[in-house]
Amino acid sequence: MRGFVGAVLALGLLVGCGGAEGDTSAEKAEVEAMALCSDCQWLYVRCMSRAKTPEAKASCEEGRIDCEATWCSAAAPASEAQ
Numbered sequence: 001m002r003g004f005v006g007a008v009l010a011l012g013l014l015v016g017c018g019g020a021e022g023d024t025s026a027e028k029a030e031v032e033a034m035a036l037c038s039d040c041q042w043l044y045v046r047c048m049s050r051a052k053t054p055e056a057k058a059s060c061e062e063g064r065i066d067c068e069a070t071w072c073s074a075a076a077p078a079s080e081a082q
Contacts, residue, residue, distance in 0.1 A: 033071055040067035
């Protein structure tokens, strides 16, 4: 019985278990950019929690700015259009 359940779960994962088949590549790119943008904040917090020197803290800040400039600006126009 466990083997059967495992096989069904594996098949479901391989097939995709449904999902939104109507998504366009533009929608997928927007979702990816939004997900990456949301990562900028927690990466910054993690960096700052480990930064021990002013130089390291400045590096964290620069990294956050770069991250937001790269990923959040890509997600901003789509979110403003809604």
